[in-house]
Amino acid sequence: MTLDTVSILYISAEAVVGLTSTVGNAIVLAAILRTRRLHTVTNVFIGGLAVADIAVGLAVAPLAALSFTGRPRNFYGCILVNSLILVFTNVSIFMLLAIAVERFIAIKKPFMYQRMLTLRRAIMINVAVWLLGTALGLVPLYGWNTGNYNIKRCTFLYVISLDYLVYFQFFGVTMVPFSLMLGIYGYIFIIIRRHSRQTHAPHKSIRHSVEDVNWQKASETTINHILNNDVRVAKMFVLLITLFCLFWLPIHIFNCLLYFCSKECKFNHEALLVAIVMSHANSSINPFIYPTSNSSIKKAIKVMFGCNLSAGQSCNCVITDSNHTTIHRSSMRSTLGAVHIHKLSHDSHRDS
Template identity: 50%
Template sequence: MQTRDFIYITSELVVGFVSVFSNSVVLAAICRTPRLHTVTNVFMGNLALADVMVGISVTPCASLSYVGLPRSFYGCVFINSILLMVTNVSILMMLTIAIERFIAIKEPFFYDRVLSITRAIFVNIFVWVLGLSLGMVPLAGWNTGYHEVEYCEFRDVIPAEYMVYFQFFGVVLLPMSIMLLIYIYIIIIVRKHVRRSNAISEHFQGKPVHDHFKKDVKSARWLSMVMLLFGIFWLPIYILNLLRLFCPQCQYSLSFLLAAIVMSHANSCINPFLYAASNSRIERAIKEMLGL
């Protein structure tokens, strides 16, 4: 085994372990702490669950594919589709939380009346079904076509057209664009609210108003950071996919490709720290659970 191979596989295993452990801690803290049983945290927990699945399934499958396993066409398509499935769930979950934050800030009375934990759970189930279904498109037929596989490799079974036109433009870029528009709208609402609140506070001698609104805004800021980091961590691999389709003669090193792959998987390790940083209750629950 070459040094590059050892570094890549070790990096994948480390990323997988950190992702499973850190996100499992967040999930456990939310599940065992009654005061954390809110609609937002149900969605947040589902995002953490998707990140757990990255560590459990995606990083091992990426390592297997790197060493050329399995040596069957449909087996190779399947393990390379797993990454797409879990990634789709994460993206759709971020879009769901963005919509939930938008409703909470724009229509708080409608939010309190309509959204419940039970309905949030059903939404989570729908997101998983939709995300997994979109990731199974290569298994359904959009692949490079059946052929004998002696060495399993992502590019040999998943076409560039699928990765760019369907996965990047349709499943990634479209939801991210919708989320961006939502956050721009939220910023506009927040600025109007701040001006209105300042006027009210002056009238009531500086007493704070609308604490619930401030919590909603803080949650929206947290998710915008999650979205920003997702884009940063996944940008290199999608740039390479674009080059693969539109500039097949362009050359780049295997080491750069492997670094981009590990970087995309490492995104799942970042979110738990954002959860704790943005929510003092989650941070406190984690510390209590770990005895810190």
Template identity: 45%
Template sequence: MDRTSQLYISAEAIIGAITIVGNALVLVAILKNRQLQTITNCFIASLAVADLLVGIVVAPLAALSHLGLPKNFMGCVFTNSIVVAFTQVSIFNLLAVAFERFFAIKHPFAYQKHMTIKYSMLINAGVWTLGLLFGLIPMFGWNLKKLVTDDWMCNFVTVIDMEYVVYFHFFGCIIIPLLIIVAIYVYIYLIVRKQMSQIAALEIPGPNQGRSKSKFKREIKAAKSLAIVILLFGLCWIPIHVLNSLTLLCRPGSCAYPQELLLTTIVLSHANSAVNPFLYAYGNSNFKHAFERMFCKKEYWSENASTLPSSRPLPQNVSSDDCRNDQVPEDRNKVQDFKTNGTLHDDNNHRQSVNNGENDALNSSRSSSECLSPQNKKTNRHSGEVSSSDMRNTKLELFVVDQHNDNLNNIS
């Protein structure tokens, strides 16, 4: 085996491993986190499955084909057709995502009414069926079997008809869908500019308006992230198809290119499947947090909980000076010591704990818990009012309050 083949097979192995790990993490994140179980992410999961199979199946088979394996003609056709099939599934997935984003931004109310997880899964089933059928067409006869000679050796160009690759696959099933996708995202951009200007002109303060604007911004961010995915797909896959087009359209010998260039474009096309998970993590905060939770687990939440700002107003009997940023961490530590040592107090009757020597920690922790939580229960009961920010508690606040109430119940 020459040095070029060794480098090529090594690159395929590395890309295959990265692709498997990255896309497996994407799928696990979607399965384990309800926040990620959205309609858009159904299409992302479908694309991740296609990318995962590129790492598991396509990269090893491409290396085998480069070595002239398998020796059987139809086996060689299948080995090389499956590469085309998963490419076709990926581009159809991207097309489906583009239409889904267009529908969500152009017709948000109809989208909420008609677009469901079940419906998106049916679309994905159609995408996979169509992509696999188009990609495996050489298995049904559109191949180069009639040109097989005694010295035949398994290779992509010796079994797959370049007319199929260029005219049907590249021009018909990649270029046209990519042009449609680009047109959709240009139209989405124009819609976004128009609607954002309308929102700015007619902006009326109010909770409903704020929620609508926030949701619209999330839709825009999702569209931007997916546009980057599509752009990189084009950049990674077009070079190999340009070389295939030169092979078909140029006269023999007039458009020769080195084998190293061909192998580089093949590796680049497979690398696209390894890059997508990093794009999801970079462009989607929910994916980023899901990945952090998978790797950091409890350490992630304990580390970030100490920096979570309170969204609730301060109670009337606590001044803003008592809740300075430099005091809160210290008070939180006292709260932890306070709970660990079994010291409890009641907001209503101010019961002392069984450990009379913990009065200082008690007072400090009570001040800290009031900084972290809103008006005490007594104030809320008398006023009968619940602030809208009460519905947006941080995880730390809920933990402190729930633990405090459980301790009070145990004392009672």
């Protein structure tokens, strides 16, 4: 395979990734912004993740293709071009971590959720994530670079230091947040399983009125519905994290091999380019995950494109999935409270 053929294939792949990432995430972001019922804390973070993916499509993929041609031939310009992918990668990682923490609070502390995480605070967290991701991604500009000032051809590894990529970017910025996310989601599923067991546990044989029985069934149905939604939303974000790891792991493995065994190991240039395209392609996959895992976003996208929903799919139906936190949390609180009151009244009646 000639170098010209490789160049054409690589630049074409980056162009396709850039287009699909920009269009797909723009559709998701527009659906969230246009639909008032989607203005929830969880969707604020999904929107922030979509913005980062749009930036990858608009800037990173074209700039990666530009860098592949050896431009720009200015040292700091070359560092800036190659650091942008690190900026948007960091934003995506920290946004996924913020979502994991938000899900943890929603499930672990449902009564405190609305008070702790308002839309305003979620937006402020988004801004903080962008500032942090930008600051860490631009570290090579501050001085942690190769110092090859006499640049003749701009390439990623000619200006970006491998020890920065391996120790700081991979082990620090990437592995630490993902370890935290793994622990958080593992604990979330333990909590959900525990609640599910408690809900389905056999009740003591106590005489209840018809109203009490109906109320108990209704409350259990509501709680089960919330728990099922929590599981579904958590699974969606676990899928996003898993895909992020799968798409980014190859390029990190290449960086580690280049750093630890550059002399002993042999590297295939085409395989390295495939790993680079895969890391960028992750941003074009996410917009397909949101609507398939979140019926609310899927309905909003259909409405946005003028699709006529059937009566069974009316746009006025209750929004579930990630949005149940704002719609159902208060009802959950009143339901659990009422169940507790009924239990106390039965206990006092039985004691008397």
